[in-house]
Amino acid sequence: MAQNGVTENGACGGAPAPALPRPADVQGIAHTKIFIDNEWRTSCAGRTFPTLNPATGVKICDVQEADEEDVDKAVEAAKAAVQRGSPWRRMDASSRGRLLHKLADLIERDRLLLATLETLDTGKPFLQSFFIDMDGSIKTLRYYAGWTDKIHGKSLPVDESFMCLTKHEPVGVCGAIIPWNFPLLMFMWKIAPALSCGNTVVIKPAEQTPLTALHIGSLIKEAGFPPGVVNIVPGFGTTAGAAIAGHMGIDKVAFTGSTEVGQLIKEAAAKSNLKRVTLELGGKNPCIVFADCDLQLAVEETQKGAFYNQGQCCTAASRVFVEESIHEEFVRCSIEKAKKIVIGDPLDPQTSQGPQIDRQQFDKIMDLIESGKKEGARLEYGGVAVGEKSLFIQPTIFSGVKDHMRIAKEEIFGPVQCIFSFKTQQEAIERANCSQYGLVSAAFTTSLDRALSVSAALETGTVWINCYNALHAQTPFGGYKMSGNGRELGEYALAEYSEVKTVTIKLSETM
């Protein structure tokens, strides 16, 4: 996910990337408490929860566990911070932009520590944390920093003797619930547009990966955001998350996670105060590989799509439809390529695949792999865990997958590539669209006509042509169908964090 800028565009255009240093020597975790009103608080209930290093299973530290009462306090702080007349509301829009830039500067300064924490807490390879997650986070902040004073209302030529203006105002207190697969990046996708538009935020990081979010709390304070503008409540979905979704004092909630929980969030919003809801949910994303494609490129990109971040991406390329005439060759090349994946200690710069996030995910993935075997898909590579009690899974390739199989329908969220064969373009499109999901898709072809036809026909929020996971702060991202509501990133995301006010003024008719 998120080959944001540097990695994709090469040295010529992008900012020169720093060389990869050794991971930071983390001695004790500085920030493990709840962050409310720019202060560190302990849980009202006095509870903590452990966060584990998935590469070793060893506890990193205990973190204060937010529950309903803590969420109430956070909402109170966020509400006060967004009151009319508050420093945050009176601040020049351009000054909000300066604060977001400052936060980006601080992340750049603490990049090594943040990347190390991210790897310790998620198990993702340090190389990826350091370059992709950090760059994506910094760029997202800088992009939205630039928007603050460019969110224009309009003056409208209405009928009759009136003057009519629109003004884009913040929605108010925004709840955000984010997942564990890209903890820091998802944090930024949420807070950057929210703050750009002048909202305040109560954000719950995932219980698996609270550490980088809490470090950001300290940077938010250091950057000079007024108290209460960003509040961070580490905790569990069923308690703190549910409290946010159902809160009467929260005006909008943004959630990234499973479709199942997305449905609960929307329900909770409807049952409470009809808060605005944006959802970024699951996917079962089709890639269509045509015989006229650049085969090496297609193999590389689809595999990156399937295995990147241990397969733990909502954008994972989990259904690869390959045209019959090149199917065999494609499978062979994919196996060759998978063999080169280096599984190991995520802090080692040679490692390209780390462990899955936790035991629950691990078991779910292994169960789906078993189902694939049982339902008759051909296991071409992998299919087993690495080592005895660890959370590492071998990159796994199935061919001959049929549309009705569980591995063809359910989101696996693990390093499992499913390869299908197809005969005609029409057939491939129909099968690709036959899913409750509609997040992303890709097509590999050198034909201009085909590229345009297929990209028009696929029912997904993003279509990549001859590339994969090409995400940028400038481009909107979100799902058709049950993959979500609304869009994040790009200018489009600003609409999700703004209320539009129409001001109509009667003009004198006697003058």
Place this chain on the structure above:
Amino acid sequence: MLRAALFSRTLPGLSRLSTNLYSSLAIPAPSCRPEVQFNQLFINNQWQDAASGKTFPTINPATGEVICQVAEADEADVDKAVKAARDAFRFGSPWRRMDASHRGLLLHRLADAIERDTAYLAELETLDNGKPYAVSYAVDVPHVVKCLRYYAGWADKWEGKTIPIDGDYFCYTRHEPIGVCGQIIPWNFPLLMQAWKLGPALATGNTVVMKVAEQTPLTALYVASLIKEVGFPEGVVNILPGMGPSAGAAIARHMDVDKLAFTGSTEVGHLIQQASGNSNLKKVTLELGGKSPNIILSDANMEDAVEQSHFALFFNQGQCCCAGSRTYVQEEVYDEFLERSVERAKRRVVGNPFDLNTEQGPQVDQEQFNKILGYISSGKREGAKLMCGGGAAADRGYFIQPTVFGDVQDDMTIAREEIFGPVMQILKFKSLEEVVTRANDSKYGLAAAVFTKDIDKANYVSNGLRAGTVWINCYDVFGAQAPFGGYKASGNGRELGEYGLDNYTEVKTVTIKVPQKNS
């Protein structure tokens, strides 16, 4: 100019302030003799002498003394600079291949470097231009920084569109840079006009050949050194000090300059537009003169209207294209307004621009000084009532007393022509309809203002005025976010805001045949 933004930045919560409060801000004591580090042409990120070897003196208007000699660009140097800019713009060049967001980063770094050197740049600006140091420091430089940061943000947000045209086609637009942009800037806000030009041109990916005014070349050249320091590729920005009829004309008629932006007099604006027509039809944007009406209705807050109107005219020694140089006052309050305006003008502190209490420094040069005194004579001759001032304000340097004329009539020279000096014209009117008609009876249409508490009157006047900017109960409020430019002979196009990007963009429509279109 630009006062409201300054005050809200430095003194939150205070809405009404007299200008001498500048001195209470945290402004460091200036050096009156900042060292000049750069006095050559800046081409291809290199410093060089003029091809002809010629130089010209730049003068301190507060003393009339020469500060230093500066290399004088002429046609041969313009050719060289255009070639460098063309090369930097070639398809596949580092500048063309650069991520838009990285162009934004470079502009941010330039803003950071300028902010770092605020005190030095403000000293140099005051030395070369004569404007009070407190203003250079607290108004000009901060607005430069804000303008660059604003456009830095646009670099990766200047989006084309996809368009649902009829038929089986897929259609989209790309916003591409125009190419080599010539930019000719004036001496009244040397640093700020440079930023207004560079910000949108560079955010959109153009390359620039800029001629700076011969009266005030020094700060622009220092900024050139910062452009190099922060890492803009060679040839992206080229800066040439020189004269209008030689270097300026060479840019205006150059066959390989794709666009020209000029800020200055309407007279020269005509020449620029003609030169474009006579050469390659380069795109032209013009920011020219004004004779901006400032209308005081009888229900206005009098104290505020007097102070704002004083500021509207006298700010920057009256050397503003948008100066409120026709102050129309409703008859019921005319006498009171005139009396209080005269009293305010008499209190205006004229003197050494490096003194933090100074509100008004010298005019920029002998020519302007003479021209203004000539206008004052014409005002007296044509029967306007000289209420205060009217002459030189010091034995040396180009200082002029704050001058107020009452009972000015619309047909007088001082009511029609741009004076560009500290000379205020106060005129009387009766009805709203009358004043809007009189205010619009000008070849200019740059800015205008109205002071009233009545919502209907505010709407009537602001909708009726033919001017690119209308201020209501304020004056000279500028933000990088809001467009600025002229109706009529005050200019073509708009600078600042999103609108400013249009002037630096070619729109390319790409239409692709597709097998079958769907909504």
